[in-house]
Amino acid sequence: MLATPEQETIARAFLAARAEKTPLTMYPGAMPQTMAEAYAIQSAAIDFDGRRIGGWKVGRIAPDLVERYGGERIAGPIFADEIAADGAAMPVYADGFAAAEAEVLLCLGEVGDREYDIEAVRACVTEVRTGIEIASSPFPDINRHGPAVTASDYGNNKGLVLGPPIPDWRDRDLITMPVEMRIDGDPVGAATMETMLDGPFGSALFLIRTLRARGIAIAPGTWVSAGAITGVHEIAVGQRAEALFDGKIRVGCSITGY
Template sequence: MPATNEQQNIAQAFLAARQKKTPLTSYPGTMPASMAEAYAIQDAAIASDGRRVGGWKVGRIAPELVGAYGDNRLTGPVFSDEIFDGSAGQRPIMPVYADGFAAAEAEVLLCLGDVGTRDYDLESVKDCIIEVRTGIEIASSPFPAINQHGPAVTASDYGNNKGLILGPAISGWRDADLIRMPVEFFVDDAPVGAATMETMLDGPFGSALFLIRTLRARGIAIAPGTWVSTGAITGIHEIRPGQRGDALFDGKIRVGCAVTG
């Protein structure tokens, strides 16, 4: 849906706050009441931002809110200049909004090839995936309360995304039991979460299906090489400038980052 004048103003307010690195103490307008309204704000911001989108984050909508918002996931753009390689032991330095919200999440990352126009199911969607990696999503917004007002508010500011770290690839992913792979997360070497992808609805490939459906409905083309950050596995772990985040997959594949303000 086209953005209204107020939705355009909200998009501009978030964009200015992100560019100037200034906090928003309150939501800059009427909060969106639906995902369609949220994506109208998001689309207006993407158009004004002008940077190339290199991927999309996918997040879960709480079960008790699915009926009200009509879906069980949300999405937001990941810009190409905020995607960093951490596959060879590098620890990228990831900026966050120190006076806003900031968190790090262990995620499985899917790289899409040619998606085309065909319909997919949970098995066939693997045909358009060319690589699977471990990774970390950095969630950050200049609005500190972004996650306290429901998924539409979260989606309206780029889905609360501020970057992505591409960790080592998962070799043999087609035959691997990804759903049961143990994943742990650490902040400054202290364990803060552990889980498997069994908690992620229909798993990472379900996130890919959701994204393809949602972007097609919004008229957004999916370029080959697009990354999909498929959802937090061990939780949303708040993190502050000066701290380090590390994710450990299958007890042996590690990806990390350092956070700065």
């Protein structure tokens, strides 16, 4: 779906707010009502932005909204220059929305044009890491108007922290791995990937199919941030986020503002 002139105006408004680090007190136009409309805005913004995409985030649509929006997940780009190492300082929009999410990260190899199922996706993955997705948008209410609005501004992504690898991922059931999230040392969530529909590989399968439908190629080395495991945890400038995977693998970052 090509963006309409109005959708291009929305995309440019989000880009300007991100570049100028200024909040958007209102959504800059007519809110998208479908995922097709949301991805039209998102794709226009990607084209206008011009930066290289190094990964994609996958988020879940609330169960009560699945029928309305025709699916269970959304996707948004993660730009290569906003992918950082464990311990990095990650900037967010201080007057917008900001959150940190504990996620499993899958690195895709050569995707090609073959048909995929869960097992084929597993074979395509070259590495699995622990990580933290930084969600942030200059629009403070981005998550209060449904998944199409969230998807329209890069899926509410502002970066990715690459944590240590999970060395034995091919030989274990990742679904049952315990994950904990802390902010400034205080526990804010704990869960396993059993809450993630068909798990991280299902997220990657969704992403491959969605990007194909949008005509977007997936380069080898693309990261998939597979979805929030313990929840979406709002965070403020000056705080520190840390996730603990399997009781022993830690990844963290500090939060800075513009």
